[in-house]
Amino acid sequence: MSDRSQDGPRTSVPRLIITQDNEFWFTAAREGRLEIQRCGECRTLRHPPAPSCPRCRSFVWDTVESSRRATLHSYTVIHHPPDPAFEYPLAVGLVDLEEGTRLVADIAGIPHEELTPGMELEVGFAEHAHGDVLPQLRRPSGGAA
Amino acid sequence: MTDGGFSGKAAIAGIGATEFSKNSGRSEWRLACESVLAALDDAQIGVEEVDGFALFTMETNPEIAVARALGIPELTFFSRIPHGGGGACAPVQQAALAVASGVADVVVVYRAFNERSGHRFGAGPPPFAYTANTDQEYRNWINPYGLLTPAQQEAFLARLYMERYGATSADFGQISVLSRKHAANNPKAWFHGRPITLEEHQNSRMIADPLRLLDCCQESDGGQALVIVSTERARDLPHPPAVISAAAQGVGPQQISMSSYYREDIDRMPEVELVARQMWRQAGIGPDQVDAAILYDAFTPMVLLQLEEYGFCGRGEAKDFIAEGNLELDGRLPVNTHGGQLGEGYIHGVNGIAEGVRLVRGTSVNQPAKAIDTVLVTGGSPVPHSALVLTADH
Numbered sequence: 001m002s003d004r005s006q007d008g009p010r011t012s013v014p015r016l017i018i019t020q021d022n023e024f025w026f027t028a029a030r031e032g033r034l035e036i037q038r039c040g041e042c043r044t045l046r047h048p049p050a051p052s053c054p055r056c057r058s059f060v061w062d063t064v065e066s067s068r069r070a071t072l073h074s075y076t077v078i079h080h081p082p083d084p085a086f087e088y089p090l091a092v093g094l095v096d097l098e099e100g101t102r103l104v105a106d107i108a109g110i111p112h113e114e115l116t117p118g119m120e121l122e123v124g125f126a127e128h129a130h131g132d133v134l135p136q137l138r139r140p141s142g143g144a145a
Numbered sequence: 146m147t148d149g150g151f152s153g154k155a156a157i158a159g160i161g162a163t164e165f166s167k168n169s170g171r172s173e174w175r176l177a178c179e180s181v182l183a184a185l186d187d188a189q190i191g192v193e194e195v196d197g198f199a200l201f202t203m204e205t206n207p208e209i210a211v212a213r214a215l216g217i218p219e220l221t222f223f224s225r226i227p228h229g230g231g232g233a234c235a236p237v238q239q240a241a242l243a244v245a246s247g248v249a250d251v252v253v254v255y256r257a258f259n260e261r262s263g264h265r266f267g268a269g270p271p272p273f274a275y276t277a278n279t280d281q282e283y284r285n286w287i288n289p290y291g292l293l294t295p296a297q298q299e300a301f302l303a304r305l306y307m308e309r310y311g312a313t314s315a316d317f318g319q320i321s322v323l324s325r326k327h328a329a330n331n332p333k334a335w336f337h338g339r340p341i342t343l344e345e346h347q348n349s350r351m352i353a354d355p356l357r358l359l360d361c362c363q364e365s366d367g368g369q370a371l372v373i374v375s376t377e378r379a380r381d382l383p384h385p386p387a388v389i390s391a392a393a394q395g396v397g398p399q400q401i402s403m404s405s406y407y408r409e410d411i412d413r414m415p416e417v418e419l420v421a422r423q424m425w426r427q428a429g430i431g432p433d434q435v436d437a438a439i440l441y442d443a444f445t446p447m448v449l450l451q452l453e454e455y456g457f458c459g460r461g462e463a464k465d466f467i468a469e470g471n472l473e474l475d476g477r478l479p480v481n482t483h484g485g486q487l488g489e490g491y492i493h494g495v496n497g498i499a500e501g502v503r504l505v506r507g508t509s510v511n512q513p514a515k516a517i518d519t520v521l522v523t524g525g526s527p528v529p530h531s532a533l534v535l536t537a538d539h
Contacts, residue, residue, distance in 0.1 A: 012269035013288050017277045022285065047407065048286045054399070074308075074411065076300030077354040078291055081268055089351075090291045094301050094406050102407050106290045117308050128289045 011085035013129035022049040024063060030133045032125050034066040036101050047101040068123040069140070070095035073102060077112045085129035093137045095121055105135040151245035152427045156379040156386035157237070157535065159188025159372030160499040165335055165490030168262040169366035177206040177257035178214050180368030188372040189383050190251055197222035197249030199236035199373075203229045203271065203493070206257055222249035226394070228402065230443060230525030233494030234533045238392035240373035250374065256495040257368030265364050269293050287404050296361055296444060297353040298403040302527060303446040304355055306412040310461030314355050317445040318346035319467045321359045321487055324442060327474075328484025331510045335363055336488045360445040362486035369495040371502070376538065387502040390430075390519075391534035393423035402528050416530045417454035417523075424455075428534040430519060432456040435534070437504050437513060438478055438521040439497040442485040447526050455521065474513045482511040498522050501535045 018026055028035040036045050039053035040060030052059050075093040082088050091107035093115070105123065107115070126136040161183025163169065163176050185192055195217045198208035208223045222243040226232035233256075240252035260266060270293055274281055292298050306312055325341045328334035341359065349358040379386035397415030399408050408415075425431050432455055440451045449463035457478055458466035466472075472480040483489045483500035490496055501522040503509040518539065524531040 012293060014270055014274050014281070014284055015277070016285055016289065017282045019279065019282060022282070048283070048401075074301040074305040076292075076297060076304060077351070078297050078300075079351045079353070081294065083269065083291070083293060086291050089354075092291050092297070094411070104287055104290055104292065104404075104406060117305065132289060134289050 009084045011129045012083050013085050015130055016132055021051050025049055026132075028063070029125060029135065034068050034123050034135060035063040036066055036097070036099055037061050038064050045099055045101050047103065064099065066123065067098045069098040070103070070121045070123055070137070072115065072117050072119045072121055074117055075107065075115050077115075091115060093121065095123070095137060097123070103135060105137045107137040109138055150427070151241050152390055153388055154245035154376055155241035155373050156376040156388045156538070157371050157498070157502050158374050158379040158382045158384065158386060159184040159186070159190065160370070160502050161185070161187050162333075162369040162492070162496065162499060163257075163367050165333065165365050165367040165492065165496070166261075167335070167366060169259055173258050173263070174206050174210055174214065176259070176366070176368035177211050177255050180257055180370040181211060181215060181253055181255050184253065184370035184372045187384070188374070190372060190374070192217060194251045195253050196220055197240065197243050197252035199224050199239035199243070199252055199254050201226040201229065201232040201236055201256070201493075204256060204258070211255070222252060226531070228529040230441060230493045231528030231530050232394070233441065233524035233531060234392065234498065234522055235394050235524065235531035237371065237373060237389060237498065237533055238394065238531065241389045241392050244373055244375050252373045253370055254373065254495065255368060255370040256493045258493070259366040260491060261364040261366050263366075267294055267296065267361065267364055283401050283404060292404070294353075295403060296356050299444050299446065299527065300353040300356055301406060302412050302450070306446060306450065307355060309412060310464070312449065312461075312464045314357065315343060315347060316464035316467070317355070317360050317449065318343050319464070320442065320445040320448045321346045323467075323472055324481050324485040324487035327482050327511050328488025331484050331489055334484040334489040335365065336484065356444055356446070362443045363491045365490040365492060367490055367492050369492045369499055371495070371498060380538065385506050386538045387505040387535040388538050389533060390536045391424045391427035392532075393420045393427065394529065394531045395419035395423070396529045400529060405527060412450065414450060414454050414526050414530070417451060417526050420530045420532045421455045424521065424532055424534050428519070428536070430534070434519055435478065435521045436515065436517045436519050437482065438480050439483075439501050439523065440480055441494050441497065441523045441525045442481060442487050443491075443525055445487070448480070451523055451526060455523070474511055479513045482509050482513070494524055498533065501533065505535050505537050
């Protein structure tokens, strides 16, 4: 089936699966905005996107733009196996956004030994595999927010 | 039987496997056929009597291909459970349901693959990951950032668990050392005769911090099959029945495959706790009545988390429960006596079900001295989960 040894150094990151449920999020990311889906009835935020609200089952939704301020919830530093889309060791974080939802993104520009759950981070944007512009975690630009 | 349902009505009467290797030298289809024949031979049931197959996904050998190759004329029951190793025990539930309801009389469960010499799960996303549908959409939120393999995806949970409860890499290493000790005495194990020390674990290279190489299970080629019939029939067969006293599946709130990162506590696995509750209710026992356990060990931290979700010890106490020797052969709860997937082989958990059967029969190479009447066998986590309680027929 997929014998990647024949594919040379191509990344194994699958292409984004853009659907009617998640397209808004990737469009916003491309434009440098981090959006969070919000229920149009009960106003509950949700991520990752889904067609209906798990709290009130409404199909009505809009979005709010995130402040992109976040704290590190957990993290890993990946050594193996390497993929050509990344540089290793690669730090990846799970953050709590100020608005209350969580987000996964890679972490750039922070020595790995400094990573600690609870530390303040900021969500920026950077080009990822296949040229997609997606979130990346960084130090807060204005110092400690 | 306390459930009023299928509990106790079906039993595993036969187990059979190929060798577990890094390069089988033959097709996955042939491995499936070989293991099915071996299990039927163990049960002393004719091949033509098979009328059902129950499988789980990531299985490349369709039941109709195995039925055709082995000349099995008719199947009245066939099913397939999603979520890979999380579903490892669920086909046995399917088989027990089919047998207890009379839909089928002889149901075979098998898992056969060249997971080491063919596609390696630890190398990156599997071939089906590249299909654009809702089933794979969850990858949008992890894969583009570098979380591509199961070890990488579990690391967030392990890190948070360490932070919360003061567990260390060496605490995870205890599981690795224990499994390799059991495997060292098991001629069928890939790591037969090759125990490791905690120092070797601590010196093994980092894969996805905090997971080291020796926290990760093997990748293996091989096949393992199980034969399920009614308990009544099993009593007339050569081996003591391993009665299926409980068998359950579980999906928890806001479940996502390998990445349920959006729950309040990501180091909790409500789907495992849900399966645990069903185990105790169906079997009419509690964790204190379990004599031994086969806990799914794709990665060592999951053994600690499962010990806690199943209630063998309190939250955060697994490291101490292990250090006190409870999982040793002479301990309160011998665990992964075959060497686990860390030591024996990675047949996606089905080799662990076979060890559960051997423990109930009293034929494990590492059979504990105490009587083993009740064994818990679990599937993988953190994905939709499954488990079994196998008991001796008293």
